[in-house]
Amino acid sequence: MGKIRQRLYVIGALIVLSIVSLVPRNAKQRVIDAGTGRMKDTTVRRLPINLGLDLQGGIHLALEVDQSKGPIPDCADAIQRAERVVRTRIDEFGTTEPVVQIQGRCRLIVELAGERDPGRAKGVIQRTAFLEFRITDMKNEFKDALPQMDAALRKAGIKSRAAAPSAVAQLFGGDTSKAGRDSAADANAPGVLSSLLFQGQLPGEFLVPEEQWPLVDSLVQRPDVRSAMPRGIELRWGAQSESRGARAYRALYAVESRPIITGEELVKAVARRDPVTNGSIVAFQLSRRGARIFSQETARHIGHYMAIILDGRVQGQPPVIRSQIGANGQIELGTKPLQEASDLALVLRAGALPAPLTIVEERTIGPSLGADSIRDGVRAGVVGVVLVIVIMVGYYRMSGALAVAALTLYCLFTMAGLAAFGFTLTLPGLAGFVLSIGIAVDANVLIFERIREELVHGKSLRLAVDDGFLHAMNAIVDSNVSTALTALILYAVGTGPVQGFAITLIIGIAASMISAIFVVKTLFLIWLYRRPDMVTLSI
Amino acid sequence: MIRLFANASYDFIKWRRWAFSLTGAIMLIGVGFLATRGINYSIEFTGGTLMQVETHKKVETGVIRAALDNVGLNGAEIQTFGSDTSYVIRARLAHSAGTTDETSSQAVATAVGRALDQSVGAGQYTVSRTEAVGPKVGRELQGKALLAILLSFVVTLVYLAFRFEWRFGLAAVVATAHDVVATVAFISVMHLEVSLIVVGAVLTVVGYSLNDTIIIFDRVRENLRKYRRQNLYEILNLSINETLPRSVLTHGTTIATTIALLILAGEVIRPFAWVMTFGIFTGTFSSIYIAAPVLLWIEKRWPGEDARGARVFGSRSPAAPFAPATPTSSPSPRAPQPAR
Numbered sequence: 001m002g003k004i005r006q007r008l009y010v011i012g013a014l015i016v017l018s019i020v021s022l023v024p025r026n027a028k029q030r031v032i033d034a035g036t037g038r039m040k041d042t043t044v045r046r047l048p049i050n051l052g053l054d055l056q057g058g059i060h061l062a063l064e065v066d067q068s069k070g071p072i073p074d075c076a077d078a079i080q081r082a083e084r085v086v087r088t089r090i091d092e093f094g095t096t097e098p099v100v101q102i103q104g105r106c107r108l109i110v111e112l113a114g115e116r117d118p119g120r121a122k123g124v125i126q127r128t129a130f131l132e133f134r135i136t137d138m139k140n141e142f143k144d145a146l147p148q149m150d151a152a153l154r155k156a157g158i159k160s161r162a163a164a165p166s167a168v169a170q171l172f173g174g175d176t177s178k179a180g181r182d183s184a185a186d187a188n189a190p191g192v193l194s195s196l197l198f199q200g201q202l203p204g205e206f207l208v209p210e211e212q213w214p215l216v217d218s219l220v221q222r223p224d225v226r227s228a229m230p231r232g233i234e235l236r237w238g239a240q241s242e243s244r245g246a247r248a249y250r251a252l253y254a255v256e257s258r259p260i261i262t263g264e265e266l267v268k269a270v271a272r273r274d275p276v277t278n279g280s281i282v283a284f285q286l287s288r289r290g291a292r293i294f295s296q297e298t299a300r301h302i303g304h305y306m307a308i309i310l311d312g313r314v315q316g317q318p319p320v321i322r323s324q325i326g327a328n329g330q331i332e333l334g335t336k337p338l339q340e341a342s343d344l345a346l347v348l349r350a351g352a353l354p355a356p357l358t359i360v361e362e363r364t365i366g367p368s369l370g371a372d373s374i375r376d377g378v379r380a381g382v383v384g385v386v387l388v389i390v391i392m393v394g395y396y397r398m399s400g401a402l403a404v405a406a407l408t409l410y411c412l413f414t415m416a417g418l419a420a421f422g423f424t425l426t427l428p429g430l431a432g433f434v435l436s437i438g439i440a441v442d443a444n445v446l447i448f449e450r451i452r453e454e455l456v457h458g459k460s461l462r463l464a465v466d467d468g469f470l471h472a473m474n475a476i477v478d479s480n481v482s483t484a485l486t487a488l489i490l491y492a493v494g495t496g497p498v499q500g501f502a503i504t505l506i507i508g509i510a511a512s513m514i515s516a517i518f519v520v521k522t523l524f525l526i527w528l529y530r531r532p533d534m535v536t537l538s539i
Numbered sequence: 540m541i542r543l544f545a546n547a548s549y550d551f552i553k554w555r556r557w558a559f560s561l562t563g564a565i566m567l568i569g570v571g572f573l574a575t576r577g578i579n580y581s582i583e584f585t586g587g588t589l590m591q592v593e594t595h596k597k598v599e600t601g602v603i604r605a606a607l608d609n610v611g612l613n614g615a616e617i618q619t620f621g622s623d624t625s626y627v628i629r630a631r632l633a634h635s636a637g638t639t640d641e642t643s644s645q646a647v648a649t650a651v652g653r654a655l656d657q658s659v660g661a662g663q664y665t666v667s668r669t670e671a672v673g674p675k676v677g678r679e680l681q682g683k684a685l686l687a688i689l690l691s692f693v694v695t696l697v698y699l700a701f702r703f704e705w706r707f708g709l710a711a712v713v714a715t716a717h718d719v720v721a722t723v724a725f726i727s728v729m730h731l732e733v734s735l736i737v738v739g740a741v742l743t744v745v746g747y748s749l750n751d752t753i754i755i756f757d758r759v760r761e762n763l764r765k766y767r768r769q770n771l772y773e774i775l776n777l778s779i780n781e782t783l784p785r786s787v788l789t790h791g792t793t794i795a796t797t798i799a800l801l802i803l804a805g806e807v808i809r810p811f812a813w814v815m816t817f818g819i820f821t822g823t824f825s826s827i828y829i830a831a832p833v834l835l836w837i838e839k840r841w842p843g844e845d846a847r848g849a850r851v852f853g854s855r856s857p858a859a860p861f862a863p864a865t866p867t868s869s870p871s872p873r874a875p876q877p878a879r
Contacts, residue, residue, distance in 0.1 A: 360673035362645070364668065364669040365667070366665065366666065369668055380804035384800070391791050392792070395788060434804070438795060442789040479753050481698065485698060487746065489691045494683070
């Protein structure tokens with residue numbers, strides 16, 4: 001009995017693990033807000049199984065550098081620039097977790113699950129990158145205009161929804177509280193907008209809590225707020241969120257609307273270490289025309305901060321201009337890792353040398369087709385399972401029923417395996433799953449036939465069961481290894497949907513080994529323990 | 540207790556010549572189809588554009604065809620897909636006139652859109668699936684599919700050489716090769732579209748058929764040890780008969796699921812389900828009628844070291860039957876030679 005109990009513990013642990021990995025959890029989903037037409041994040045509860053593009057609907061693009069208008073010498077560098085550019089535009093896509101990755105050397109893969117407008121997505125990806133340098137709002141004109149903006153918002157009847165931040169504002173220095181006090185003169189409540197902005201480390205830099213930035217963005221886009229914006233000043237968001245302490249913030253920069261120079265004038269940019277200070281630097285070189293403009297501009301702006309803006313997003317923290325700069329300049333990143341300098345150099349090159357992309361492969365699946373596929377696949381699966389149950393129980397009676405019980409665990413384990421390892425379920429994967437249900441009982445069939453043979457040879461029930469399991473093992477292991485090997489090859493060589501098929505097959509084989517051998521053996525042991533007087537086995 | 544084929548003792552091997560003729564005839568038909576009609580590669584392999592369109596009401600394919608001709612897509616195929624209001628339009632790069640650069644598959648998609656606006660009317664249809672594959676990607680995928688099939692053969696051979704003796708391995712590989720040829724013939728006769736998923740199905744058939752052969756050979760190996768007096772002919776028949784109930788049951792459950800897929804799982808999966816369903820039949824057939832007779836034939840040609848013309852692994856205890864092949868008895872690098 002102790003042996004049975006141990007086995008039950010193992011099975012119980014496996015079931016608990018499987019259920020835990022399958023508990024629906026919150027997932028962020030990016031949807032288009034009906035009111036403003038902009039993207040916003042919503043949270044939905046769903047099963048933690050990743051659906052492939054073919055089931056979820058979405059767009060898969062493979063892009064290469066367009067060489068039709070003349071060859072591009074270093075396609076690997078060009079595709080890296082392109083990847084950097086596409087990443088900065090990630091927020092424009094209609095999905096939460098777009099996949100942007102370089103495949104091989106010179107190919108870029110972009111996968112947008114749930115994207116409904118392929119034309120728009122392609123436009124976003126293929127748009128030429130635009131790089132510009134702009135001086136930040138050194139005179140704090142934007143901050144001085146904040147009370148007017150708050151007043152405009154109050155007039156429009158928008159109340160402050162963020163109650164807590166005023167306490168946090170204290171932590172980040174007093175400037176915001178001053179803005180808050182100004183507006184407090186008009187009303188008791190702090191200003192809607194100013195209460196959401198915290199002064200950053202340099203003039204024109206503000207920090208917005210990450211979860212508030214869609215709200216702030218929608219506020220500053222309002223026409224009444226824009227009309228209160230000082231002349232010659234524009235707002236630009238930082239490219240990435242940054243963490244200060246325990247919270248994540250998004251930087252908002254007030255910058256001059258006139259760029260001092262654009263990417264067209266940039267000739268090259270490389271990251272390296274400063275031999276003297278050992279700090280990371282990005283060295284850049286400007287064209288002759290660019291050098292003329294830049295030296296004039298930098299002479300006027302010594303001590304000012306210069307925001308590097310790629311596609312409307314400020315990249316990194318704006319560096320300060322120390323002296324007049326001509327054709328050759330460098331951006332010092334101090335003790336920051338060289339990786340960050342390489343990234344900034346890549347941004348500069350991306351803006352300087354646009355890499356036109358051509359689509360070499362496109363797959364778009366409409367969301368309704370994906371939903372149809374899931375429905376049809378599940379229906380086929382249910383019918384398949386029912387047929388298997390009828391065959392197994394009809395032929396093997398009680399033993400067949402035990403195998404069917406193990407089959408439900410098999411389904412649970414396979415699903416949990418997909419969820420736990422974060423694999424993606426595709427349409428061929430769904431077919432593979434249905435197919436593997438038919439194959440999964442093979443191990444049980446082998447075992448049961450073996451037990452029958454042992455019984456025919458006149459062995460006692462208990463011995464026949466033990467020997468049946470033992471003698472069937474060779475065949476089971478051999479046959480499953482051969483299937484797993486072909487599945488592994490499919491995974492190694494295949495792409496997307498086919499890999500999904502291979503993965504379900506491999507997980508299915510592993511799960512069927514556990515359920516068909518270990519679980520069924522345990523059920524048999526319990527059965528024999530409960531009915532020690534049994535003379536004929538229902539098999 | 541229901542027992543199918545209990546204590547069966549059919550003389551399977553006796554019918555081997557008939558079986559060879561039957562499969563030979565089927566393959567001949569298949570090769571004939573292959574030679575005349577070729578293989579219907581999907582646009583994944585040829586490069587080109589596929590669009591699946593759902594119209595709001597039924598439209599004659601002729602109307603769409605005329606509109607496609609109108610925008611210059613003369614080589615485009617159009618067919619209904621599962622229902623009356625669902626169409627698939629395929630334009631392969633090889634068939635579309637002239638330009639085969641990387642952008643043309645995109646241009647075709649736009650042209651199809653124009654043709655549909657003309658024939659069906661803008662807003663009267665939705666494009667539910669688009670696949671546009673450039674020629675370069677198509678060529679790469681072709682290479683990958685070939686590589687996958689070749690790799691699976693090599694890995695199979697190595698695995699069998701490791702687990703069984705080379706004679707068994709060779710027989711299993713011949714049976715598996717038979718399955719691949721038969722499946723390709725079937726694909727050609729049925730004019731199924733060969734996509735990556737179908738290649739996946741062929742590889743799964745390889746795994747499944749091998750699985751089936753291994754089950755029988757496993758029993759052959761065991762019986763060779765157990766019955767020292769019988770000759771290989773008898774042992775093969777005995778083993779096939781002993782595993783017959785298992786074969787019927789397992790193939791029964793697997794066929795049940797593939798037929799469920801075939802009928803219910805929708806149009807995209809259907810070619811996959813066809814190949815799998817056929818593959819189960821040919822896999823079963825080849826395990827009995829190709830693998831076993833070939834093993835017999837190999838033993839006649841290159842007799843093993845014991846009198847019955849079959850070598851089993853050394854005299855290890857039956858409890859540990861999986862001894863690795865000893866160097867003298869497994870010249871697996873030479874294994875492909877006798878196949879010529």
